[in-house]
Ligand SMILES: Nc1ncnc2c1ncn2[C@@H]1O[C@H](COP(=O)(O)OP(=O)(O)OP(=O)(O)O)[C@@H](O)[C@H]1O
């Protein structure tokens with residue numbers, strides 16, 4: 001592990017200049033590494049990934065990808081920076097068809113290349129093929145999540161950011177999604193994901209960061225945090241000592 | 244009766260062209276742009292200006308009152324109207340959009356509309372103008388129904404534009420981005436699309452259609468600086484009736500408003516005609532709050 005693929009250093013960010021949500025958060029992700037971010041509701045987990053994606057302004061600190069500075073990136077340049085991002089909510093266009101959703105995801109590619117990768121996506125996710133000309137609003141929550149991930153992978157990113165990919169899925173689906181993510185990592189894609197399914201996330205990811213009140217609290221190899229009693233305390237919102 | 248039907252469809256198709264641009268910009272930029280109707284006036288007068296400057300009056304084509312010069316003038320007017328829309332967006336709406344609340348932008352559009360009308364009044368004066376003084380012979384389509392060739396042309400052109408626009412929105416990348424932008428701007432950016440470009444094209448298309456509507460209005464009725472003001476309510480009624488952001492809805496809405504206006508004069512004094520679109524609007528919104536066909540912005544519900 002020389003230079004990290006994603007390096008977030010000490011960022012302050014928020015929706016309004018006078019009200020920072022993140023107070024100096026640092027996170028790093030290496031090539032082909034799976035990193036989880038956990039923390040209580042309102043901790044700033046989504047805000048962190050949004051800030052990396054350029055959707056929330058960063059007032060201090062830096063974000064870099066593979067050594068180049070992408071702080072306050074224009075969001076439409078995410079793909080150029082080799083990042084793909086699946087938001088927590090509203091992550092598909094419900095008024096467009098599955099096919100149109102995928103076509104939008106391929107809009108940074110040439111038409112021919114886009115068509116080729118969309119065909120591959122249909123092979124990988126048969127459920128999408130089945131509904132390809134239906135509006136995305138007919139999809140179930142799990143199917144929408146599948147569509148959102150399939151869309152994100154079209155640009156063949158080096159880093160995939162997922163905000164609660166398992167939200168609202170049945171336990172069976174959760175393990176299925178995580179298995180798929182694991183196999184993605186084995187192909188060399190790095191993953192930064194926010195999760196509420198703490199147990200499953202700790203079991204599958206390489207490293208984990210615990211965030212609370214817009215600050216880093218604990219981080220380390222997931223296997224070590226799994227047995228840490230402090231994680232449970234913070235996670236349950238009991239506060240925990242400031243470190 | 245038949246005549247009212249023909250008149251209504253004519254007015255309706257002009258309203259529809261204006262309402263398409265309005266519904267697109269409202270759906271995507273999410274504010275009621277009261278200056279949109281003024282783009283219609285601007286387009287109509289720019290075409291007049293081009294005709295006056297070039298001074299060419301090559302004879303009319305076939306049975307129509309106009310010839311090639313007006314067609315070329317309309318193209319130039321469409322470009323000039325798009326330019327006006329882009330300049331106004333850049334100087335007025337864009338800074339306000341990001342810094343202040345929604346109502347400020349709406350009120351600023353009132354200001355813009357007054358300003359545009361004053362500029363036109365200053366340059367062209369307030370009296371009625373015509374593109375051509377050619378006399379047209381009405382064709383009798385069937386007993387009790389006589390229409391001007393120009394009117395048939397208007398209908399045909401509207402139809403062609405609506406079909407072309409439909410294919411543009413359904414089949415092209417830009418059209419797809421425009422529909423997506425109406426639902427979820429952030430997700431469009433996440434997909435790697437620069438929304439500023441898409442917004443610019445939306446203005447260009449809306450303004451060009453407004454210019455065409457203006458020329459058609461000037462050709463079939465007359466040119467006055469208050470064309471836009473008179474079309475304001477019908478445009479909004481049509482756009483809202485059809486569901487904001489819905490192009491097909493705007494066309495149907497335009498036709499409904501046009502027909503209602505022309506039939507209303509059979510029953511009520513012509514002075515009340517302007518209230519008719521408003522009454523229909525209220526009636527429809529009472530039953531279907533998101534318009535007849537629902538909006539394009541499903542995510543916002
Ligand atoms: N669009 C917004 N505008 C203003 N404040 C916001 C916005 N979104 C979130 N916040 C605030 O930012 C803080 C952190 O929210 P964030 O969504 O990052 O939390 P989270 O850790 O992702 O929580 P959850 O687990 O519930 O998804 C909260 O206090 C929230 O009220």
Ligand SMILES: [Mg+2]
Nearest residue numbers: 045046047088
């Ligand atoms: Mg969140």
